[in-house]
Amino acid sequence: MTIEKAAAIGGGVIGAGWVARLLLNGIDVSIFDPDPEASRKVGEVMKGARRAYKQMLPGGLPKEGKLTFAKTIAEAVTDADFIQESVPERLDLKHKVLAEIDLHAPANSIIGSSTSGIKPSDMQVAMKKHPERLVVGHPFNPVYLLPLVEIVGGAQTFPEAIEVAKEIYSSIGMKPVVIRKEIEAFVGDRLLEAAWREALWLIKDGICTVEELDDIMRYSFGLRWAQMGMFQVYRIAGGEAGMRHFMAQFGPCLKWPWTKLMDVPEFNDELVDLIAGQSDEQSSKWSIRELEKIRDDNLVAIMEALSKQNKGKGWGAGALHKDYTKRLATLAASTTSKAAAKSKATKPVKKIVKKPAGKRG
């Protein structure tokens, strides 16, 4: 199952990342973004993404999809079977944009929202025609490289829409994880916010600088979490006695002062200045573009390294990377036209028929 024609609403860092992933998978994309700079900004992200994919695919890239800048949301979505919304995180704006998408998108299209934390139920109330096809499809930056997408359905979302969304995101090399219950910020951003909150305290209280904190992460648990998550890592830490032993040993820490920093630091100019200043000290020797290149090179190298592990089968993001690059290489090698290649390899997106009653089980 693949996407025939995609639409992207919003071309910021995240929206442009989606556009890059889609185009590099040979999919045509129609984008709407009112920013007069949108074309240049998307072009720069595309340049970075192309560079990264060339490293992943030394044998050559698939023929890129065609990018069209639409003048309205209606124009962008009218013949799309997959639409990804990535506008700023304001509920009123999400409502306005999703209502417009809903009005003009084909009834059987899938609409994914990139929101980092707004509940789909709170967004789909603005959709008068087919709210059942809205899912949150929350990616991570850079979208063209990081495989995770959190899929979250709202009260009105059909289970079939979630299934189709899973297949769609998988078809462009991603790792979909369906979140079981709808909560604000889902799972990834809950964890990120918890760490971010704690980090702000540590900087504010002068325990460490942003550079020291970053070093502490990337020379220790960051290396662990690139390949195993928290629970699997702790299972090992429990030693031969496993997870139960680990929990017995470290459970009591929850009562210790280690977890006392649970309030939110006041977010004032002083804190912003402190952090922005330290960040300049750490990183101003590189431009953002240079940092992006370094980051992307590192991510590709890590995923390639992991793709050779586990007796050559690949591990975690590396196993997925192995499959993904193999699939793209096949696509690139096919001398037939894109359309012919597609008709052989894929089937069209399933229809999401709105049932008259009885929505989610």
Next chain:
Amino acid sequence: MTIEKAAAIGGGVIGAGWVARLLLNGIDVSIFDPDPEASRKVGEVMKGARRAYKQMLPGGLPKEGKLTFAKTIAEAVTDADFIQESVPERLDLKHKVLAEIDLHAPANSIIGSSTSGIKPSDMQVAMKKHPERLVVGHPFNPVYLLPLVEIVGGAQTFPEAIEVAKEIYSSIGMKPVVIRKEIEAFVGDRLLEAAWREALWLIKDGICTVEELDDIMRYSFGLRWAQMGMFQVYRIAGGEAGMRHFMAQFGPCLKWPWTKLMDVPEFNDELVDLIAGQSDEQSSKWSIRELEKIRDDNLVAIMEALSKQNKGKGWGAGALHKDYTKRLATLAASTTSKAAAKSKATKPVKKIVKKPAGKRG
């Protein structure tokens, strides 16, 4: 500056990890652990570490240091210039053990504690002779592979002791980060505890399983944090406008419900059963030993991948890994005896002279 003779007090997962790192650097270690199984357990960790180092050093390992099991703390530390304490996290036990170490260790030795969170000031009160040489040297599991060590001094610790500790830990391939102010749990475990607390809520509330949570980490921000920390990543996310723009954009989230889970979930049997059960489902297809091997292979592969980045200079843990393996390879290649090699390459550990007055600035 290198270690001539090390002592390890405690041979659990962390203590044995220290022993492995030291032995594989050609340093003799005397260990004390009252557990009758200590020798077998240390042997297994050593086997895993040796396996990992063989991958890092295909040209051969340096001659291993000699491991001696001491019958008492006194016997273990009596002629050591570096002593690492890794006993369970109970203040009374730390006091008892550190008092004993203090009594018998050479006056100019450095004493590092592996505690994950107890303040050094709270520990060194038990040391009657030379509390000024105690630092926290908090490592991350697996100690023989992960480079980070957080160095924390207490009220009585001499600045010189911190300097010497930095050099000592660096000499065995580690990345020391000195924490500027003493707080419980330092920096790494503050961040880990915050994420762990949030994770416990997510599992308890049925938002996701431990496997889904792990996948969410390792297919997204885990890949980012293996090479850049939180602040550098967010700087890039801010796009061309940088850190200040990022803060302005995401600062307000701190007031949203995304951060509402700040209480600590009750740590009861039900929660332990839920998590241990899900962990079995996720991982019981591998033994702990198999998981350790997979983890170690992945870590070596990630560090090697990063060692080739940044125009061949290596990046982050990869740059350090490059230096470390080069140094070990040189050590391995030297045909002269260990003693002769050392006398050429290194100078003895600096003396920490206890000043009569005026401790820390």
